[in-house]
Amino acid sequence: MPQLELLNSILAVLLWVALAVYAFSSLWWLFETVLLSSGWKSDDEGVWGLDDIQVRILTIDAASVVQTTVDALPDQITDVRVIAERDIDIDGATVYVVPEEFDCQATNKGRAVEWARRNVDCHREYILYLDEDTIVTDLTGLPDADFVQFTEKPIYTGSRLTYLAEVFRTGYQFEQLGFHRLSYPLYAWGGGFAIRTDIEADLGWNVATITEDTNLIWRAADAYDLDYRLVDSRFRNQAPPSVAAMLKQRRRWMSGTIGDDHLLPIRYRPLYLTRVIAWAFSPFVPLLLVAAYLLPGSAPGTALYALISTGLLAIIFLYMLFGVVAYRKHPLLWPLYLLMTPVAVVLHAVGAIWGVVDPVTEFEVTEKVAPETVETMNAGLDSGALADHDGTERLVRDSADEYDTHLFDD
16 A cells, blocks of 8 residues: 555656646746736837848749749839749749859758858848748838747648638737747747848858747747837738648647757746747646646645646647637637637647657758639638739738638638
C-alpha cells in the first residue's frame, strides 16, 4: 500500500508539471492578447506613403500566381521587384533571376533575398516583402516603425481541413497585438512585412535558417532598439491546398523555430520552450483532464487539477472563437466552428510534433493554387476579382462590418 501511494504521488507530480508548462503558455497568450495589446494601434499608420515602398516578391517560377499578386498591388506602388529562381515574364514588375553560381551561407529563400540585398538597388524608405501568393488589402501607407508586420487571413483553396486549421491559427495569432511591448517579437509570420531599407541592408540574410522572417526580426531586435508595429490589414494568402502540404509547412515552421532559438536572450527561453510544447502537444490537453478524474481521490490536488485542466481546455476553444471573429464569420456559424475545434487543434499540431521529433533542414515551398481556381472555389469572388483588386481596399465585402455567411469559403 505505501508503494501504491508513492506511485500515485509521483504520477500526480508529473501531471502537475505537464499542466504547469501548458498553463504558462496559455496564460501568457491571454496576457498578450488582453493586456499587452493595449495601445497596439498608433495614430501614425499613414506617415509613410505608398511611394516610399519597394515591394519584393519571392518565387521560384510561379508566373501566374505572381502576376496576380502584382496586379492586385495599389497603383501608387510603382517600384515592384520579383526575385525568382527561373526567368519569368511579369507585367508591372522588374524580374531578377538569382544566378545559379551565387553561393552564400543562406539557402533557398534566404539565398534569394540575400542575393537581392547585394544586387537590387533600393532608394525607398521601406522594403515590403510579400510571398508569391499574397494579395494585399487596405494598404494605404506605413506607420513610422522599423519593422511593420501585416496580419493575414488565408483564403480557401480546396481543402476544408486546412482552411479550418488556418482559422484556428489566425485566432491564435491575435497575440501579435501585444508584440509591440516585447523587446523580441515572438515570430514574424503573416501576410507580409515591411522593414526599413537601411536595417535590412545592415543585417542581411546570410544565415543558415529555414524561417528567414523570424530569424531576421530576432537579429534585428538584438542589434537595434527595434520599433515594431502591427497593421491589422488581413492580407489574403492561400491556405495550403492539402493536409500533406500543411503538415510539411508546420514542420518547417517548428524546425526553424527550434533551430534559431539561440538568438533569443535567456529571459525568453522559458517562454519559447513552453510555447513549443503547447503548440505541438495541445491535442493532449484533454488527456490531462481525463487523468485528473482517473487519479484516486487521495492523490494531491485532484479537484484543483481537474478545474485548471478544464479551464485550459476552454482556452483552446477561445483560439477558434477569435479566428472566426477575424474571418468575420456570421455568428450563426460560430457554434459549428467551435464544434470542429478539436479537429483543427490536431491538424495544427501534427506538423509541429513532426518538426520536434524529426526537424527538417531544407526549405520546401508550399504548393500554390492557380488564381482562377481560387476564384472558382470562393463564392465571394468573381472571375478576375483577384487581378482586378485595388490593394487599398478589402478583397471581399465592402465593409469590415459585413458578415461572411459561407462556412468554408469567402
